[in-house]
Amino acid sequence: MTVKIRFFARFRELLGTEIITEVTAGTTFISLIAATAEKNSEGYQAIFDEKGAFRDFVILMKNGRRIDIADAAKTSVNDGDEIAVFPPVAGG
Numbered sequence: 001m002t003v004k005i006r007f008f009a010r011f012r013e014l015l016g017t018e019i020i021t022e023v024t025a026g027t028t029f030i031s032l033i034a035a036t037a038e039k040n041s042e043g044y045q046a047i048f049d050e051k052g053a054f055r056d057f058v059i060l061m062k063n064g065r066r067i068d069i070a071d072a073a074k075t076s077v078n079d080g081d082e083i084a085v086f087p088p089v090a091g092g
Helices: 010-015 029-037 041-047
Strands: 002-007 018-022 059-062 065-067 082-086
Touching (some): 029 041, 029 059
Parallel strands (some): 002 082
Antiparallel strands (some): 059 065
8 A cells, every 4th residue: 555645844854745655554644654754863753752642733634634643543544545744833
């Protein structure tokens, strides 16, 4: 199965803009993002806390729909999914 992960803003600087990766059936949202983010320790620490949980401010989306970080450990990814990971958004 192939999925696309897109990181935005600060996360993009640390981990890249768009990553296309192969996953196995049953891969969860959190395990996919963790495995991808582990390639850069600063990127991993920006997204995950010291216990390996998503930081409270991380915004997650799957195919354009928001995923609550509390559901990330039980939400599976499917072939063709587009995953987006955002830091907190501020503007002016």
